Amino acid sequence: MDAHSIRFEIGFNPLGGALPDAEQAIADARAAVRTGADPFSGVHRAAAAFRSAGWMPAVLFTEAIDACSPIAHIQSRLYDGALADLAHAVAMRNLPALTRSASLFERYRSLRVAAEGEGVHVGYETFAMAGRVVPYATIAAVSDKDLSAVRTRYETALLGALRGGVERLVREAALIELEWCASALAGADPLDIWRLAGACMHLLREHGPQLPDDRRLLAGFNMLLADQAGGATRAPRELVRSAVALLWRASIPPSDTPERPVEYDGLLRDYGVAVGRPPSPVDSPETLWEQAATRDEIQSRIARGLTGEALAVDRSRFIGPLVVAAGAYEDFLATADASMAALGDASRLSSMRTSDAAQASEAAFRMAAASAALGLGQVGLLADALALSWRMRARALAEARESILASRIGDTALTLGTDALRGALLRIAAGIPPLPLDQSIATLQELIDSN
Known part of the structure; x- marks a missing residue:
């Protein structure tokens, strides 16, 4: 490359x-x-x-x-x-x-x-995926006979996928076979590893391997089959991170078709990734809003008789070393206010309704996407971790099963994470960079892992 x-x-x-x-x-x-x-x-x-x-x-x-x-x-x-x-x-x-x-x-x-x-x-x-929380993926139970048959087909097709880099048709046929193997092993759990693997194989079939890691990932799924035969019920975390990273890498739509839906958006959210998209540089609602606000401010200053340097409008805001446009900053704070109102609603923690947990998850994902777009990296990672925690809680409530996420321990971790996010946003509103959020992210990682 x-x-x-x-x-x-x-x-x-x-x-x-x-x-x-x-x-x-x-x-x-x-x-x-x-x-x-x-x-x-x-x-x-x-x-x-x-x-x-x-x-x-x-x-x-x-x-x-x-x-x-x-x-x-x-x-x-x-x-x-x-x-x-x-x-x-x-x-x-x-x-x-x-x-x-x-x-x-x-x-x-x-x-x-x-x-x-x-x-x-x-x-x-x-x-x-630096600093990002990713959950474990599960392995559905399959009979020994079926698993053995799939392993044989997978290993045969894998050779074609790895050796067919030059011959497109050979590679394509092999990846179709690998995709079938993944679908044969996939379970109903949204976090099933073979569901994730199938998406990766479909993506590689459409676009071809682009990094050596892509081929290494296919080999990793082959080793997972051996783990599954040995009774494993969870996939290795690094394998999951590699698969999610592949889907995330391909999730940016071409710049000439920004309106195209993000591929695998739902699956990425299951693994705690808010894709978000860079805003259009031409006439986006935010830039139009900024232009209108600037024009109104200039007219207001003229009306007060200001001229020269006193007429200039400061269109920059400073958050530590980060310098952002005033309009984007105000828009971010508006998004933050709305998201924190949803996340800070105490009734959601006591609620046993799936819809309440799902709404909190969506609010956190919006916060994550807005933070990443503005350039507030660790704030976005914390918001993504909160969103994933709420999403997993919503799933547990929908399935009417016991979950650490819906327990008193889960309530405490979610509250601490929300408080840390609120504290970061208060500092940002004052133009001060947030304190390190590693510990808050690690606490949510422990909560997700224990589920």
Whole structure:
């Protein structure tokens, strides 16, 4: 994959937050490399800005660059190319697309290998899913006879899928067979691993493998068959993360058809991922609202007799290192108010109605999508974790089964998560970056795992 395809993968998001401190720090690091100086300072300042904004994949990327600093002048082309790609990605103000960029990940992989050696394994999910809560996936019970028959067919088809990269028809036929195997093993649980596997195989059949990890994922499902034969009832978490990462990577619609529904949106939500889409840069409701608000403010100032510099309207808002457009900021706060009103309703915790839990989940997903679009990375991860917790609670209530999520322990964890999200939003409203949310996210991960 051409690393420079990042310029086509990540489009400009006019409502996303800019990180000028990070952009300047990367520029300083590139200048240091070109002059033979140490890029250490610039790289570390960029990492600090990314960490404060919650851009977790960018933090990993800068850590990989830092690990390569001792060989920066030996591998100057790789090193400067990585800095250039990161600079371009940051300038696009599009955190969701940066997170899912396959070509940026390939550059990250190259950095890790250069720093640690050829033997290091670097998975796409490590980069794309950094800091994200993902639930376990279940394995439905299948008779030994049926499982054995499916394993034989899967292993035979797998060889065609792995070896048929050049011959499209061979690969396609093999993936059709693998997709059938997954459907034969899939159970009724929304979090059934073979349901997820079937979606991945269908996607690979339509678009073809794009990373080495895609083929590794198919081999991972083959190893899962051995685990299932041994009596396993849950899939390994890393396999689940890899599968979700593949679907998430493909969930961005082409820029020329933004109205197209997001593929696998429901399945991704089952695994706690609010897809969201970068807003259109032309005449979106938010930009029109911002233009109207600015025009009204200018007219108001003229009416008060202001001229010159006093007439200028400040159209930027600052959240620590993140700089956002005033209209996008106000729109985000309006979304946050509505979402927190739904999440903070105490009656929802005591309610045993599926609809109440589902509404809370949707409110949290809206909060997650809005946070990611603005560039508030860790806030979005916490909101996604809350949304997943509520979604799993809604499912348990619909199935009338006991669940930790619907217990007093679950109520406490959901309340703490909601309080942490509210505290983060209060700081954002005051222009202060949120405190680290790792502990709150980890608490929700424990709640989800215990279900």
